[in-house]
Amino acid sequence: MSLLFFAFLALIALIGASGVILSRNAVHSALFLLLNFVVFAVFYIMLGAQLLGVVQVIVYAGAIVVLFLFVVMLIGGDIGPVRSGLRRYARWVAVVSMAIFLLIMVLGLARSLPPTVPAAMAPDAGSVQAVGEALYTTYLLPFELASLLLLAGMIGGVVLARRYRSHTEE
Amino acid sequence: MVPTTYYLVLAAVIFAIGALGVLIRRNALIIFMCVEMMLNSVNLTLVALAQQWGNLVGQVFVFIVVAVAAVEVAVGLAIVMAIVRHQDTTNVDEINLLRG
Numbered sequence: 431m432s433l434l435f436f437a438f439l440a441l442i443a444l445i446g447a448s449g450v451i452l453s454r455n456a457v458h459s460a461l462f463l464l465l466n467f468v469v470f471a472v473f474y475i476m477l478g479a480q481l482l483g484v485v486q487v488i489v490y491a492g493a494i495v496v497l498f499l500f501v502v503m504l505i506g507g508d509i510g511p512v513r514s515g516l517r518r519y520a521r522w523v524a525v526v527s528m529a530i531f532l533l534i535m536v537l538g539l540a541r542s543l544p545p546t547v548p549a550a551m552a553p554d555a556g557s558v559q560a561v562g563e564a565l566y567t568t569y570l571l572p573f574e575l576a577s578l579l580l581l582a583g584m585i586g587g588v589v590l591a592r593r594y595r596s597h598t599e600e
Numbered sequence: 601m602v603p604t605t606y607y608l609v610l611a612a613v614i615f616a617i618g619a620l621g622v623l624i625r626r627n628a629l630i631i632f633m634c635v636e637m638m639l640n641s642v643n644l645t646l647v648a649l650a651q652q653w654g655n656l657v658g659q660v661f662v663f664i665v666v667a668v669a670a671v672e673v674a675v676g677l678a679i680v681m682a683i684v685r686h687q688d689t690t691n692v693d694e695i696n697l698l699r700g
Contacts, residue, residue, distance in 0.1 A: 444610075450617075479647050498629065528619055528623070532616040540609070555656065561660065579668065580667060
């Protein structure tokens, strides 16, 4: 039952991922990306990481996809043909190399772990309390550094997106 | 319960799709979306392995990755906007200001 549910969700995630790279319209790509992110949130909750599931919906599905859609709105969604300026064989080289990469990854992963499920974690191990406690005690320094990084990103975004007034104009 | 290996294989497939998108698409926005997708698949790997070993460190790491991804997308999209303002294109093949 659980396995069937997983297979269903995995199929939706793969449809979303393929839709992102196959759509001709950037808006469709962003919406397929949203589908992918929401399915991942369900996966996190299935894996006992409730807080991460909520964060995934808020940050990725909420903030990042909306940011993408805003930029698409500003610069236009029609982005022309999928392969412009790329030679035809280069595309197939990319496909074949990714297929080989995937084959190596899957072959490596298939024998890396025992097939049984250890279920070592308590069901509420990823709760807000547990993860918050870890973040604010053991991992306080990385947490604060992440806030510094967010501040730097904010300043960078404002500086880059600002409209420069050139001196020749005045 | 679903075996952890299934999650890992799914994450690998989605990572490969994202990398393929970065390679075959020429639009800077789509490339950004694919990069986000790849980051996300790695997050899934971390969460699955955190559950496998009963360790919370993986989930804490995913938090940091989410923060980095948010910063990356904000700065990256600002760069795309700046490029569109200067050159009126999002095609990465046409953005070759630094080519000698």
